[in-house]
Amino acid sequence: MGNVARLWTGAIAWQAMSGTIIGGRAVPRRLLTVLSLATATAVAAIAVPAIAAETQAMKFEHIDHSPFSLKEGPDGPDYQAMVDKVEADPRVTKSSLSDVVTAASPQRTGRYPLCHDTNLKPELKPTGFCWDSGDDTSADWIPQGVTGSGDADPSGTVDGRRLVAASWHYKEDDFARISIADYTKPAEKLSYHHLLLVQPTADGNFQSVDNVHADGLMWVGDKLFLSTGVRMQVFSLEHIWKTRTDGGDAGKIGLVGDDAYARWHGWAMPMIAEYRTTWSDDGSWKSCNSVTGEQPCMNSIALAPDRKSFVTAEFYQPGAAGGRVIRWGLDEATGLPTGAATEAFVSPIWHQQGIATDGTAFYVVGDCPGSPPPDDPNNHSCIHKALPDDEPHVLTKAPPLTQNLSYWPKTGELWGINERINTSAGKRVVFNVKP
Secondary structure (H helix, E strand, O other), X not given: OOHHHHHHHHHHHHHHHHOEEEOOEEEOHHHOOOOOHHXXXXXXXXXXXXXXXXXXXXXXXXXXXXXXXXXXXXXOOOHHHHHHHHHOOOOOEEEOHHHHHHOOOOOEEEEOOOOOOOOOOHHHOOEEEEOOHHHHOOOOEEEEEEEEHHHXXXXXXXOOEOEEEEEEEEHHHOOEEEEEEEOXXXXXXXXXXXXXXXXXXXXXXXXXXXXXXXOOEEEEOOEEEEEOEOEEEEEEOOOEEEOEOOOOOOOOEEEEOOEEEEOOOOEEEEEEEEEEOOOOOOOOOOOOOOOOOOOOOEOEEEEOOOOXXXXXXXXXXXXXXXXXXXXXXXXXXXXXXXXXXXXXXXXXXXXXXXEEEOOOOEEEEEOOOOOOOOOOOOOOEEEEEEOOOOOOEEEEEEOOOEEEEEEEOOOOEEEEEEOOOOOOOOOOOEEEEOO
């Protein structure tokens, strides 16, 4: 079998293990099937450019950014007004971020330092933590995005604490949540807490966030930005609702009887705004487009050190390069997007995943280079370093199926997270290196 056929076989197998984005929307893992070798060979017969090691020699090049824009819904719901209506209900009790971080229950206990092999170069001084065994081995909840206090505030702390936040999506993308870990003085037992992401409804109640493949995550001030492919959702840490975790209704979401519930989670955090690169005329769902067109997908997101911009990246499905990286303006006064793209690139990294920038260079997660088929990302991913209009190089191998990145300028740390599922031993870590 020729090089192209072998490459497509590897790409198809990778799709089946990792899930996919079609038009910016996630197709859950269990809906995917591994195509046969004969199918892969047939696909390879299509005119597809050979993209062996030479793909990695392509440049991280500027492209025209002028067609791209990021907008709130034309006549969408007033989420903030609906949040206010929910909070007027006596069954809802607001909590502060400090209340969450210091709560003894419900609390999860992670493991510090790193408890799994990471493939990271020792000279980059890797460290970090693992989730508890239940989250480490879960096939239901899958971690995706990473951010923290190093993004949230120029000081690198929030309320005097070093905090790490991660996003998770549930199988079939039915639910989404955020985890916040206290990394101020990491010790053998490291505490973290889960918050379910919800959206308010017009009747003064709340429900699970719709259609959300909770992917990239960015923390700016009191806001968390979640990129989900076709849209970017905004959540406010000023609106955290304490919810009941026991009783016969604990598995429900919303105001039920005399209490508030968030599907066994101790807290719920509501969406306050939503942005998309594409809207239909009536405000209904419209898909984004990876690689081509004027409606780019946003599968990864990271704050830039200037705090006046952030970057997003597209996850591109086939075993090829071409996913776009776009820089967007950020209003320093409001902490919200200006809506204007200020820079854009086309990336040569295979299966581009996470993106981050230190203000000069870009760090991109993707497959490792090599002769086809590429190294199996279930064994390890690679973090690539790229300067604008230059050829990228591998900074380091990384944990298997590494997803997203976040650069913290105060400390010079590059944080990352992986999703690799191993239901017996676990493979998941949250790590940082000093690039």
